[in-house]
Amino acid sequence: MKVLCLHGKGTSGAIFKSQTSSLRAQLAQKNIQFDFIDGPFKSEPAAGVDLFYPPPYYGFWERGSVDDIRSSCEWLREYISKHGPYDAVMGFSQGTILASAYLLFHExxxxxxxxPFKIAIFHCGGVSFQxxxxLGFNITPAMHARDLASRNALASSASAEAILRMGTSRWQGDNSGGGLSEQAIRDEIRGPVQISIPTVHVYGTKDPRYAAGVQLSGVCDPAKRRCYNHGGGHEIPRQSTVTSALVELFEWAMDAVDEAC
Structure with a gap:
């Protein structure tokens, strides 16, 4: 199996490789090739990233308009044509937004x-409201307002100042879900298109972008999706219990493809 790995904004393929080291270690006996690539744009570091990782840092777009995302999808299509095919895509944060947009435009x-992929693994990321x-979805002003608030909260919680002052306790659980249950958050997202391949959705209730991760699961086939709440913030936790759960989900997705073949 060949997996295309898409990092978050203001990080890099090398950083995403480090972030997933525990997961990949437990999958080492599987015949899996992980391809970590860099986005096409140089970027300032994501909040707090420069405390742990040196430059360079990259992003998949600079502004995030529909035209920007479409251009990045075309860039991704060209990359896959040269280096693929890929069986799966795994994204974190902005990488998840790119992967989900690419799959939705295909649908x-x-x-x-x-x-373009048989499996998608989404970490701590949503889907672009634009x-x-x-594509014809109804996104209400209230949803836009909560989404903007969650982005601002993430920038604050992930900042170097918050890391140095509070450590892991900086994730306060202000996840901008508006008090809604997971299913209610999913039910807000209704439209004419859905991602039809097996998907895995990993998010944490303490992540300011928690609701975005749940919303993405709402545009994927409910019969082919699995969701996991690790309870933490905007990160891929490395605790053994979390890693074991992620490995099981990865294996479920692989088995789902085998059963469909």
């Missing part, structure tokens, strides 16, 4: 063709 524009609106 809307070329549903008669095979999906892309959803482009």
């Amino acid at each position: 809307e524009e070329t549903p008669h063709l095979p999906a 892309v959803l609106q482009e």
Whole structure:
């Protein structure tokens, strides 16, 4: 199995490789090749990242408009044509936004063709509201307001100052879900397109972007998705219990593909 790995904004392929080291170690006996790539744009470091990792840092776009995301999807398509095919995609934060947009555009524009991936693993990331609106989803002003608040809260909680002052306790659980249950958050997302391949959704209730991760699960086939709440912040925790759970989910997705073949 060949997995394309898409990092978060203001990090890099090397940083994402480090962030997933525990997961990959437990999958070492599997025949899996992980391909960690850098986004096409140089970037300032994500909040707090420069405390732990040296430059360079990258992103997949600079502004995040629909045109920007479409351009990045075309860049990704060209990369896959040269270096693929890939069986799976695994993204974190902005990498998840790119992967989900790429899959949704495929479902809307070329549903008669095979999906570009057989599996998607989404860590701590949502789906672009601009892309959803482009595809005919109804995104309310209240949803936009909560989404903006969650982005601002993430920038504050992940800052170097917060890390140095509070450590892991900086994740306060202000996840901007608006007091809604997971299912209610999913039910807000309704539209004409859904991601149809097996998907794994990993998020934490203390992550300011928690609701975004849940919303992404709402645009994926409920019969082919698995969700895991690790209870933490905007991160891939390395505790053994979390890693074991992620390994089981990865193996479930692999088995789902085998059963479909």
